[in-house]
Amino acid sequence: xxxxxxxxxxxxxxxxxxxxxxxxxxxxxxxxxxxxxxxxxxxxxxxxxxxxxxxxxxxxxxxxxxxxxxxxxxxxxxxxxxxxxxxxxxxxxxxxxxxxxxxxxxxxxxxxxxxxxxxxxxxxxxxxxxxxxxxxxxxxxxxxxxxxxxxxxxxxxxxxxxxxxxxxxxxxxxxxxxxxxxxxxxxxxxxxxxxxxxxxxxxxxxxxxxxxxxxxxxxxxxxxxxxxxxxxxxxxxxxxxxxxxxxxxxxxxxxxxxxxxxxxxxxxxxxxxxxxxxxxxxxxxxxxxxxxxxxxxxxxxxxxxxxxxxxxxxxxxxxxxxxxxxxxxxxxxxxxxxxxxxxxxxxxxxxxxxxxxxxxxxxxxxxxxxxxxxxxxxxxxxxxxxxxxxxxxxxxxxxxxxxxxxxxxxxxxxxxxxxxxxxxxxxxxxxxxxxxxxxxxxxxxxxxxxxxxxxxxx
Amino acid sequence: xxxxxxxxxxxxxxxxxxxxxxxxxxxxxxxxxxxxxxxxxxxxxxxxxxxxxxxxxxxxxxxxxxxxxxxxxxxxxxxxxxxxxxxxxxxxxxxxxxxxxxxxxxxxxxxxxxxxxxxxxxxxxxxxxxxxxxxxxxxxxxxxxxxxxxxxxxxxxxxxxxxxxxxxxxxxxxxxxxxxxxxxxxxxxxxxxxxxxxxxxxxxxxxxxxxxxxxxxxxxxxxxxxxxxxxxxxxxxxxxxxxxxxxxxxxxxxxxxxxxxxxxxxxxxxxxxxxxxxxxxxxxxxxxxxxxxxxxxxxxxxxxxxxxxxxxxxxxxxxxxxxxxxxxxxxxxxxxxxxxxxxxxxxxxxxxxxxxxxxxxxxxxxxxxxxxxxxxxxxxxxxxxxxxxxxxxxxxxxxxxxxxxxxxxxxxxxxxxxxxxxxxxxxxxxxxxxxxxxxxxxxxxxxxxxxxxxxxxx
Numbered sequence: 001x002x003x004x005x006x007x008x009x010x011x012x013x014x015x016x017x018x019x020x021x022x023x024x025x026x027x028x029x030x031x032x033x034x035x036x037x038x039x040x041x042x043x044x045x046x047x048x049x050x051x052x053x054x055x056x057x058x059x060x061x062x063x064x065x066x067x068x069x070x071x072x073x074x075x076x077x078x079x080x081x082x083x084x085x086x087x088x089x090x091x092x093x094x095x096x097x098x099x100x101x102x103x104x105x106x107x108x109x110x111x112x113x114x115x116x117x118x119x120x121x122x123x124x125x126x127x128x129x130x131x132x133x134x135x136x137x138x139x140x141x142x143x144x145x146x147x148x149x150x151x152x153x154x155x156x157x158x159x160x161x162x163x164x165x166x167x168x169x170x171x172x173x174x175x176x177x178x179x180x181x182x183x184x185x186x187x188x189x190x191x192x193x194x195x196x197x198x199x200x201x202x203x204x205x206x207x208x209x210x211x212x213x214x215x216x217x218x219x220x221x222x223x224x225x226x227x228x229x230x231x232x233x234x235x236x237x238x239x240x241x242x243x244x245x246x247x248x249x250x251x252x253x254x255x256x257x258x259x260x261x262x263x264x265x266x267x268x269x270x271x272x273x274x275x276x277x278x279x280x281x282x283x284x285x286x287x288x289x290x291x292x293x294x295x296x297x298x299x300x301x302x303x304x305x306x307x308x309x310x311x312x313x314x315x316x317x318x319x320x321x322x323x324x325x326x327x328x329x330x331x332x333x334x335x336x337x338x339x340x341x342x343x344x345x346x347x348x349x350x351x352x353x354x355x356x357x358x359x360x361x362x363x364x365x366x367x368x369x370x371x372x373x374x375x376x377x378x379x380x381x382x383x384x385x386x387x388x389x390x391x392x393x394x395x396x397x398x399x400x401x402x403x404x405x406x407x408x409x410x411x412x413x414x415x416x417x418x419x420x421x422x423x424x425x426x427x428x429x430x431x432x433x434x435x436x437x438x439x440x441x442x443x444x445x446x447x448x449x450x451x452x453x454x455x456x457x458x
Numbered sequence: 459x460x461x462x463x464x465x466x467x468x469x470x471x472x473x474x475x476x477x478x479x480x481x482x483x484x485x486x487x488x489x490x491x492x493x494x495x496x497x498x499x500x501x502x503x504x505x506x507x508x509x510x511x512x513x514x515x516x517x518x519x520x521x522x523x524x525x526x527x528x529x530x531x532x533x534x535x536x537x538x539x540x541x542x543x544x545x546x547x548x549x550x551x552x553x554x555x556x557x558x559x560x561x562x563x564x565x566x567x568x569x570x571x572x573x574x575x576x577x578x579x580x581x582x583x584x585x586x587x588x589x590x591x592x593x594x595x596x597x598x599x600x601x602x603x604x605x606x607x608x609x610x611x612x613x614x615x616x617x618x619x620x621x622x623x624x625x626x627x628x629x630x631x632x633x634x635x636x637x638x639x640x641x642x643x644x645x646x647x648x649x650x651x652x653x654x655x656x657x658x659x660x661x662x663x664x665x666x667x668x669x670x671x672x673x674x675x676x677x678x679x680x681x682x683x684x685x686x687x688x689x690x691x692x693x694x695x696x697x698x699x700x701x702x703x704x705x706x707x708x709x710x711x712x713x714x715x716x717x718x719x720x721x722x723x724x725x726x727x728x729x730x731x732x733x734x735x736x737x738x739x740x741x742x743x744x745x746x747x748x749x750x751x752x753x754x755x756x757x758x759x760x761x762x763x764x765x766x767x768x769x770x771x772x773x774x775x776x777x778x779x780x781x782x783x784x785x786x787x788x789x790x791x792x793x794x795x796x797x798x799x800x801x802x803x804x805x806x807x808x809x810x811x812x813x814x815x816x817x818x819x820x821x822x823x824x825x826x827x828x829x830x831x832x833x834x835x836x837x838x839x840x841x842x843x844x845x846x847x848x849x850x851x852x853x854x855x856x857x858x859x860x861x862x863x864x865x866x867x868x869x870x871x872x873x874x875x876x877x878x879x880x881x882x883x884x885x886x887x888x889x890x891x892x893x894x895x896x897x898x899x900x901x902x903x904x905x906x907x908x909x910x911x912x913x914x915x916x
């Protein structure tokens with residue numbers, strides 16, 4: 001019997017396990033997960049903390065029991081501590097501390113990412129938390145329930161602003177700190193400034209261009225220390241709860257220890273079938289997906305790391321299909337993402353103006369201001385759409401949106417589809433997009449932006 | 459001085475006038491409009507009647523005075539009653555009843571459409587109204603203010619369902635009648651059935667497969683008659699207000715009388731620069747746009763009539779640019795449209811399953827049911843996405859959406875962009891669409907639908 005061993009029981013790993021087992025019931029699939037959960041939505045944690053989602057169990061897409069019923073041998077609280085590609089084995093530490101060695105015909109690495117950590121003094125004090133796994137969300141909720149009043153969020157990216165909203169809605173005073181010039185460093189600064197204004201408008205204090213130097217702490221009765229403030233070059237911010245949203249780095253320690261090659265962006269490099277490339281003795285038998293791998297950026301034509309559930313699940317499906325003997329390929333990414341801070345929605349895809357220049361493009365950008373609905377409709381909110389196009393070809397390289405009220409940010413998918421297809425600004429301006437007063441002004445803001453950047457292209 | 463005469467002062471005509479004058483201030487531009495308004499949003503009338511929009515004046519994009527300040531000679535209440543292509547003149551009836559003949563170097567026909575009318579007995583009784591111009595909306599509001607309680611809407615297309623919602627929100631009992639099997643004949647019936655359910659769920663009575671045979675009327679004091687009921691083969695429906703939403707036919711009487719050729723779909727046929735084609739003595743000098751022309755359906759490769767403000771405005775821009783000496787082209791349509799009935803949003807683009815078969819395609823369709831947000835989010839509403847693809851190539855031919863809560867229908871624009879670009883179902887399934895719990899399930903419903911239809915393509 002062919003045995004597949006999966007390391008990591010979240011999106012990529014369990015998608016691979018499920019897809020492989022569904023297509024090839026004769027495969028033996030063992031999945032090792034060091035934690036207690038499988039297939040949960042990490043992206044949902046901020047909404048659980050905010051109170052939108054009542055129970056952590058709602059975030060579980062598929063429980064270990066459900067996976068087992070489908071024939072996947074899920075082993076929880078069992079951490080893989082070593083990989084031997086030459087022997088085709090992994091060594092796992094069982095819940096009781098003993099170690100077992102298990103052989104595999106195919107190995108799927110889905111070890112995820114480690115949340116970025118500040119190693120400044122006090123970083124391990126109680127009350128300094130990150131947001132990656134379900135226990136992290138529970139710890140934050142526990143801090144809130146214990147009466148935390150002043151939260152500092154370190155990092156104003158996706159997780160940072162989502163947690164800022166969540167904590168604000170829980171009644172805490174919230175300060176957000178970021179090293180960049182504006183919140184949401186994946187947006188160009190001219191759009192990031194509107195994110196900042198929206199955050200400040202909601203009562204969130206935003207401090208940018210600041211570095212965290214240390215955490216102030218006070219002794220706890222139990223002999224430990226608890227955070228009381230965040231020390232920066234811009235002063236000290238009082239805090240009884242600190243949430244770090246500092247992005248994530250591919251968790252590749254195991255792979256590196258096993259001699260598997262790590263790419264320039266810090267993740268495992270795979271081919272488009274998700275096989276780990278490079279010179280190693282199990283070539284063609286080691287697969288990897290999810291936050292631990294690098295993905296191909298189709299526009300910049302380089303490898304990047306993007307910790308996102310959609311990519312992880314796509315990787316898993318691709319790996320599972322290939323394990324089942326099909327020929328499935330991951331097509332790469334263009335960096336599409338959405339989020340919101342209270343009523344301000346944010347979307348982005350492709351290359352920003354600065355990223356386009358960094359990638360060597362001679363690019364032209366234009367931003368339009370419009371409304372999400374016909375201007376005379378009561379729900380019409382302001383929306384800004386920025387498009388970036390290649391000067392020589394007119395091809396849309398990317399787009400960014402900030403706007404108020406529902407329906408602003410999801411328009412990024414139209415731009416993403418245009419970027420994916422290589423449409424020029426003129427062509428995008430021509431597309432027959434939908435119009436009715438409750439949905440759009442006569443000219444959809446995306447059409448207006450395409451027309452504006454086309455005009456600048458001359 | 460080169461003189462441009464525009465016939466019709468709404469979207470297409472005034473866009474052409476504005477665009478031409480802006481680019482070529484030396485042009486003399488005269489616009490004849492038989493009514494009292496210019497450049498109004500007919501699409502907004504249902505929302506004015508519903509109470510979303512306080513004043514009709516909010517629906518005016520640009521008033522006659524604004525056009526005049528931009529140098530366009532707008533002549534209101536002045537109806538063009540004759541065109542002489544050989545002489546290069548129009549004859550206009552002035553507000554005082556006198557007639558004037560005006561010469562032109564270029565003529566722009568933007569005569570719009572006539573609302574479909576029932577010519578059954580009683581059709582001209584008071585209380586039988588249509589929805590096309592601002593006075594129509596005022597007449598409906600007047601009827602509501604006069605205490606109308608029972609409305610019958612004839613026709614369950616865009617206007618019909620929008621007016622049904624408007625009248626329901628005004629507190630009337632509403633019955634909608636339609637000849638088709640389901641409301642929204644531009645959707646396939648398997649999606650139309652959900653529109654029907656939503657309408658019925660809101661308390662709207664829906665009767666399909668019925669023909670209106672007559673209007674019951676009662677004498678009014680003034681010697682006229684007022685509607686009291688709608689007689690159909692399925693019984694008589696009491697009504698003190700009847701609103702007809704029966705679509706529109708190109709208003710081409712003037713053009714036909716002038717010997718200009720009319721296309722098979724009943725509109726003026728133009729080339730892609732919006733010049734009226736065919737054998738006529740002013741070839742190259744007569745332009746037409748808006749609801750009075752036929753447009754090229756890019757997918758079915760045939761000419762159709764689509765009364766929609768976006769196309770009219772695009773035509774106007776194209777005509778104006780060409781009059782100013784540029785080379786602008788209208789790229790054709792794919793039939794993208796959105797609307798809603800209360801909380802149910804509806805979108806469609808390209809060819810439906812039946813239309814694809816009618817157009818000679820061997821097509822495959824698939825419908826998925828999903829949610830507008832992550833299933834665990836409180837605002838998640840049900841959404842159905844149907845995609846139609848060509849069997850041989852996998853190319854997406856069209857899509858249809860019905861779904862609840864904001865953000866369902868506008869997803870049609872992603873499908874429209876895919877149809878426009880000729881993406882296959884597999885390719886659409888690969889596109890890097892955005893995901894975050896408040897915006898989408900992990901797999902956007904469009905991605906799911908693309909995957910499902912791709913699977914059926916084999």
